[in-house]
Amino acid sequence: MDLTEIPSKIDELRRQIMSCASEGEKDGWHLVKQSEEVYILRTMSHGAAMGMISARDFVDLIVNVNNKEVVGTMGESVTLESCPPVSEYVRGFNHYCGVLCFRIEGEPNKTKLVYIVQADIGGQVPTSLVEMAIPSVIASFCSSLKKQ
Secondary structure, three states: OOOHHHHHHHHHHHHHHHHHHOOOOOEEEEEEEEOOOEEEEEEOOOOEEOOOOOOOOEEEEEEOOOOOHHHHHHHHEEEOOOOOOOOOOOOOOOOOOEEEEEEEOOOOOOEEEEEEEOOOOOOOOOOHHHHHHHHHHHHHHHHHHHHH
16 A cells, blocks of 8 residues: 555545444444454543643544555544543544554565654643654654564
């Protein structure tokens, strides 16, 4: 699957899964589970920075991809009537985002990593605080990938 095909695939899957969202199987944080590759997931975070950042939650349509060219997880936030915002969390919104690891032909120990982050964390967080945190989050994520 080409990287440019993924947004249209997510749109197609969003239409399919949202039509059955009220009937979906509930499984832990999975609000709707169509398959191992496609599901709606609610994630929650604790507050941070000594209370400067409130707890957040996100409701995302997740698509896992694993084929001969790429392995990865892509997603985008969705509005789900069965999971409205609650007062304990600030509802964030993920625009099209994800992690893709493209296999490099002839080099089995190498991969091309594409990491797309487009999150609106909601609420009133100073931009400087967000910009300061992002590089360490990405570095930590990439470091954990190397260990695996």
